Amino acid sequence: MDSLHIEKLNVSIGEKSILNDFTLTVPKGEVHALMGPNGTGKSTLAKVLAGHQDYHTDSGSVLLDGKEILGKEPDEISHAGLFLAFQYPLEIPGVSIANFIRAAIESRLGAEESLDAPAYYRRLYEKMDLLQIDRKFTSRSLNEGFSGGEKKRAEILQMAMLEPTYCILDETDSGLDIDALKVVSNGVNFMRSNERGSLIITHYQRLLDYIVPDVVHVMWDGRIVKSGGKGLALELEEKGYDWVKDELAVACS
Amino acid sequence: MSATETIDLDFEKGNFHYDTEYDYDAGTGLSEATIDYISGVKEEDSWVRDFRMKGLRTFTDKPMPTHWATRDLDNIDFNKIRYYLSKGQTPSRTWEEVPEDVKNTFERLGIPEQERKFLAGVEAQFDSEAAYSRMKDDLAKEGVIFVGSTEGLREHPEIFRRWFGKVIPTSDNKFSALNSAVFSGGSFIYVPPGVKVKQPLQAYFRINAENFGQFERTLIIADEGSEVTYMEGCTAPKFETSTLHSAVVELVALKGAKIQYITVQNWSNNVFNLVTKRARAEEEAEVKWIDCNIGSRLTMKYPGVILKGRKARGEVLSIALAGDGQHQDTGAKMIHAADETSSNIIAKSISVGTGRSSYRGIVNVPRNLKGCKNNTECDALLINSNSRTDTYPAITVRGDGNSVQHEASVSKVSAEQIFYMRQRGLSEAQAMSLSVNGFVNDLVREFPMEYSVELKRLIEMEMEGSVG
């Protein structure tokens, strides 16, 4: 029950099928890594989980702590506790980071509740310090003119402020220099808890040196073809995806 | 006096109305008899009645400007409109004396509360006449006049007659002529030399009756070195049939005076809002129009400043929000008529769904002038692919010593941006209003605080209404 459970998910866009019987369970308290070659459907999976309407779900189910979230609105899914750190975060002109996160938090409050502004800013600054984001960023328009690395940090900042139950990080490490990688990993590790599950999409085993996963999955052609411990990522880095492909070919013949 | 039962109640602030009985009703349709009726109940001097009759003739003679404006204007049926409705021509000086249903209306719109909090004076117009009008005593002692047009023309002709109809001639356009024929209500303000009115004066225009036409007439004269800020708010309930609002607003800023005129318009989408607003700025005077157009079926409004004296400054900051099915045809006019005059126009429009925004501007600097400056900035934001936006800037700057700067941009809120915001928990409407607020943010920062809060709330309400 206490998991993000994806069961036989089939997703297509137009005529093209992208996810094929995709099945995966991320229990609360665990961090899973998802690796796979370009175009295999990792980001598609992430967006479908978050309720993106462009994709057509042919069949399957996605249970968040036992509750179906497929077909729900993106904001409902967010309120249910799922957070997606985007591979390509969008720019929101004129809306400061502080006001944006504030609006996101306020969207979770009941009609009678109101946000405690001083407490909010204290918490925001605390998380910004943790992620080594300069205070002057609070008033900058979200992601507008941010460098690649700054955008990724801003994603983790939002995640830290919203405290979701399940986090999906789509290539949060790409575009980060080594220092930023450490900082961001630090932020993610800080949020590790028995009450939270994470799915980390990445191409590089290097990230997994900092965020040590409980399970590593390899995705190929819209499904998971291999799962294992942390060692799997190392093996993958050494041998490349052809190795998985060859193994698959053997298994299928 | 009359029953005070609520007919309609909606979550939207302005969308309710009381079934009111009127003691004065000019009936339906427009003729010389209508004007005789209006002029009669107001006990006007013959020059005012003549002014009205000339207005009627000009209105009848002028064609509808559909050769350049939208054909939707042809849908106004002038024979179905009620041109004058009131419970009397003398406004109360205390809220207690205001008839119950009218008082309740303004209570619900929050006017008495705002008056207590931050206003120096209030005039509250209900259909054709002001029901309440009051200004702080100390301002009266300083010689400030803040009354309705009926009272202004009757009690202070020596001040108002000189400028009445001089900034905007009757024949300016078909609707200024219509207003000249049937005007009623609006504010007449005079600020004596050197007097600086610190808090804003506010007028609130409320349409309550169906098929009604509201034609207020406002004239503000800021004498030498004086300062005044005037705010107007407007609402109407949602009726099936269309309603016409056609005001004329004239401002006169004498040497070194400053006038700031702020509009918070929130018409329901059955209102044709066809308004002529213009100011005359003498030497070193400054006029700033802050004009926000939210709601209405069609708004046509191009506030202008005639920069008459050396170093006069004119500014128009405008925001137009065209929701589904609405058309905001707005802009600004800056007529430079003296050396070293400067003007600034910042216009931001937002179109949502099938909403349509047009910017129309005129900036004119003739060849013989020196040291004039204009800056024009038009930005459009489109939310949803059906939206349409047009820009007709018409900037004519002649002569070597004058400078002009013009920028225009069109941006879009993409489905991916909305998805991103919704992933963080915002509803579609919240995501849209946040984008809109982000878009107008740098402009709103220039507005007085009370006004920017109100504007933000109105934008949210409009966005709520525009998603399914």
Ligand SMILES: Nc1ncnc2c1ncn2[C@@H]1O[C@H](COP(=O)(O)OP(=O)(O)OP(=O)(O)O)[C@@H](O)[C@H]1O
């Ligand atoms: N909106 C779309 N329209 C058409 N094709 C799409 C769309 N979104 C994804 N695809 C296609 O689906 C496939 C999977 O894309 P996806 O972005 O999920 O891959 P990915 O595994 O995240 O790749 P990468 O490692 O490069 O980020 C690709 O072939 C992509 O072109």
Ligand SMILES: [Mg+2]
């Ligand atoms: Mg991807």
